[in-house]
Amino acid sequence: MIDKQTIFEIHRLHHLGWSQRKIARTLGIDRDTVKNYVNDPDRKFNRTVARNLKLDPFRQLIQKWLEEDNEVKAPVVLQRLHENGFDGKVTIVRDYLRHVRGPRKKREAFLRFESLPGEQMQIDWGHFGSLLYGETKRKLYALAVIEAYSRMLYVEFTHSQNQSALHQCLLNAFIFFGGSPKEVLVDNMLTAVIERQGTVIRFNDAFLDFLRIFNITPMACTPGAPNEKGKVESAIKYLRQNFWPLRSFGDLTDVQLQAQKWLKDIANVRMHHTTDQRPVDRFEKVRLSPMPDLLPDYRQVISLKVHKDFAVRFDTNAYTVPPWTIGQKLIVKADAATVTAYHKHKKVACHTRCWQRKQRIESPTHTQQVKKIRKKLWQDRQIAALASLGLDARYYLKAIIDTNLPIKKNVSKLLSLNDQYGTTMLIWAIRKAIAFNAYGAEYIENILHQNSSPKKNHPPVRLKNDQLNTITLTRPCLAEYDAHILKKDKNHD
Numbered sequence: 153m154i155d156k157q158t159i160f161e162i163h164r165l166h167h168l169g170w171s172q173r174k175i176a177r178t179l180g181i182d183r184d185t186v187k188n189y190v191n192d193p194d195r196k197f198n199r200t201v202a203r204n205l206k207l208d209p210f211r212q213l214i215q216k217w218l219e220e221d222n223e224v225k226a227p228v229v230l231q232r233l234h235e236n237g238f239d240g241k242v243t244i245v246r247d248y249l250r251h252v253r254g255p256r257k258k259r260e261a262f263l264r265f266e267s268l269p270g271e272q273m274q275i276d277w278g279h280f281g282s283l284l285y286g287e288t289k290r291k292l293y294a295l296a297v298i299e300a301y302s303r304m305l306y307v308e309f310t311h312s313q314n315q316s317a318l319h320q321c322l323l324n325a326f327i328f329f330g331g332s333p334k335e336v337l338v339d340n341m342l343t344a345v346i347e348r349q350g351t352v353i354r355f356n357d358a359f360l361d362f363l364r365i366f367n368i369t370p371m372a373c374t375p376g377a378p379n380e381k382g383k384v385e386s387a388i389k390y391l392r393q394n395f396w397p398l399r400s401f402g403d404l405t406d407v408q409l410q411a412q413k414w415l416k417d418i419a420n421v422r423m424h425h426t427t428d429q430r431p432v433d434r435f436e437k438v439r440l441s442p443m444p445d446l447l448p449d450y451r452q453v454i455s456l457k458v459h460k461d462f463a464v465r466f467d468t469n470a471y472t473v474p475p476w477t478i479g480q481k482l483i484v485k486a487d488a489a490t491v492t493a494y495h496k497h498k499k500v501a502c503h504t505r506c507w508q509r510k511q512r513i514e515s516p517t518h519t520q521q522v523k524k525i526r527k528k529l530w531q532d533r534q535i536a537a538l539a540s541l542g543l544d545a546r547y548y549l550k551a552i553i554d555t556n557l558p559i560k561k562n563v564s565k566l567l568s569l570n571d572q573y574g575t576t577m578l579i580w581a582i583r584k585a586i587a588f589n590a591y592g593a594e595y596i597e598n599i600l601h602q603n604s605s606p607k608k609n610h611p612p613v614r615l616k617n618d619q620l621n622t623i624t625l626t627r628p629c630l631a632e633y634d635a636h637i638l639k640k641d642k643n644h645d
Contacts, residue, residue: 162189173428182243206240207248214245217398218252224397225249232398267300269438272371273333274298274384275322277313277341280396283403288508292407296387297325300337302434303424304329305387305415307395309407310488311507318343319362319450320487327447331440332366337373337381345372365444394418404488404507451485451492458482460556462518466491468509472518473501475525478556526553534563541575548582551591565593573600 158179165175172190176183207214210233217224217232226246230238233245280292290311295318297306306325310317318341326332338344347354353372363370373380395414401407420431427434456464458477463470466484473482473493483494486505491513493501503513539546545566552562570578581599585591615621 159189162186166190171428177425182246184243207244210236210238221397223393225393228394228397269301270333270440272300272335272337274300274337274381276339276381276384276388278388278391283401285403285507290507294391295321296384296391297322298384298387299329299333299435299438300383302431302438303383303427304431304435305419307391307411307415309404309411311404313343315343315358316450316452323447323450326366326443329440331442332368333440335369335371336363337371339373339381340375344370348372365448367441449485451487453483453485455481456484462522463512464493469506470512471501471503472514474518475522534567538563538566541570542579544579544582544586548586548591555591557592562593566596569593569597569600573604
């Protein structure tokens with residue numbers, strides 16, 4: 153029940169032309185209550201008992217959700233209740249949550265800034281915990297982009313807030329909106345603002361290059377004044393309260409797909425509490441600047457060397473590339489979905505991005521190419537001749553191939569050593585080299601050379617006087633010398 157003063161205020165504001173939504177928001181009551189008292193001011197409403205009975209079967213379920221997230225909002229709870237068979241409206245849920253949580257704190261008042269259609273978009277990052285990929289935990293962020301006039305919202309989730317992630321998300325936002333605004337309002341993130349002294353702002357050079365293509369003017373809000381970008385702040389808050397609670401996600405793609413559905417079905421078609429219009433309807437008045445004919449590529453770019461395992465190392469993971477690129481440097485471009493390698497502007501490999509760490513992502517094509525190359529090598533005449541010498545020779549040949557040594561040069565040298573020293577000595581030298589992990593024909597040659605060098609036994613020196621050659625010296629007793637030294641040391645002490 154509400155008092156007579158509140159009923160009077162409902163009718164006074166109604167006669168002034170206020171909408172029922174605005175009256176409800178001003179007086180802190182439900183819209184249905186305003187509607188009922190406007191239609192019949194003398195009617196007494198006592199729906200408490202009926203409401204309690206209708207909500208009773210779901211109280212334990214609501215309590216469970218509140219234990220998961222005590223700040224969950226009534227519209228979210230209502231969405232989940234509808235999934236469980238509840239056919240009531242948000243009023244019952246909101247009253248119940250208000251009763252459970254108690255009165256709200258008073259909010260600080262701010263001046264509201266309004267923009268013309270298509271004039272400004274506001275952007276901001278929000279941190280949303282992390283996602284688990286196997287044993288790897290990745291931080292999760294969301295970039296919210298809101299068209300200031302219509303409150304039309306775009307959200308993109310990422311695992312990074314770096315420069316390329318910001319640019320790629322903004323580009324996707326402009327594609328979503330169908331054009332770009334005249335200005336973009338940001339906070340003082342380093343990817344947008346490098347330095348600020350009062351009203352003097354130094355923007356990030358890479359950020360300016362990005363905006364220049366779309367003819368956008370950057371604007372930075374004053375530090376400590378979140379009301380200047382209150383629209384996107386509210387959007388982040390709305391995202392936390394309406395989208396995030398009571399959901400589970402498999403990976404980044406799953407988060408983004410659910411977010412896109414939420415934007416389409418809920419966020420952009422709801423009646424906005426400030427404008428009293430749906431963002432999607434209000435956005436029809438917005439005229440944005442057209443997109444460039446050729447959209448730039450804002451993927452993360454890095455130059456990487458191809459290792460002997462025919463793979464490049466990116467974000468702690470190994471991604472395979474064609475084996476003929478071993479030892480060369482490739483340009484790798486990555487976004488949230490793919491990792492692509494280029495050789496002289498030609499794409500040579502493309503993988504789905506792996507968000508786990510220290511994994512090897514192989515392409516069956518690359519592995520098959522390696523097998524074909526090795527099979528071709530084994531079919532070579534000289535290689536076949538060396539392999540025919542036995543298991544040790546084949547093992548040593550495989551080691552030469554795996555260590556990326558010149559195959560033709562080493563095989564030719566080993567066959568030459570076989571002709572020079574014989575198969576038995578060659579295999580003996582190979583086994584000795586394997587024991588020391590010494591791979592290469594030079595090692596084998598050195599071992600064989602040292603083993604075949606003659607050992608010279610020099611005879612005693614002979615003097616011209618033969619009598620001197622027959623002199624025999626008695627062997628001294630070393631114990632006497634030891635006793636002498638010990639005695640000397642004792643006297644010294």
